[in-house]
Amino acid sequence: MGTASTHDTHACVRSDAxxxxxxxxLGKRWSAVVLGSLRSGPAGFRELSRAIDGLSDSVLSDRLSELTKEGLIARTVDAGPPVSVSYELTECGKALMPALHQISEWAEKHLSFEEG
Known part of the structure; x- marks a missing residue:
């Protein structure tokens, strides 16, 4: 005899969406790392590039553009001289930091990392 499901199918679909x-x-490689690198405050392109090992300048540029378009980071241009550009988390990006911190803690506890 079958049992009635207690799951709300519509709630599952909403969560999935x-x-x-x-x-x-966030699933694009480096997106979460770029966001996490900005958690302590604004940074320029070179600073971010140096802070994230293994990330090419072209991919960093792409991720910064995408994350800016999504409203997670803000790009600020200082006319200078010299002209400088900095990136910082928006309120939306800052709201994501507790979740990224939890994912980081989970990874440290449950995922093994091989140094190479």
Missing amino acids: ALTRAFTI
């Missing part, structure tokens, strides 16, 4: 949307942005 939200996670899909979130990981469409």
Whole structure:
């Protein structure tokens, strides 16, 4: 005899859609790392490039553009001289930091890393 499901199918679909949307942005390689690198305050392109090992300048440029377009970071141009550009988390980006911190803690606890 079958049992009636206590799951709300519509709630599952809504959650799935939200996670899909979130990981469409965060699932791209380096996106979360770039966001996490900005958690302590604004940084320029060179500073970010030096802070993130293994990230090419072209991919960093792409991720900064995408994250700016999504409203997670803001790009500020200081006319100088010299002209400088900095990036910082928006309120939306800052709201994501507790979740990224939890993912980082989870990874440290449950994922093994091989140094290479």
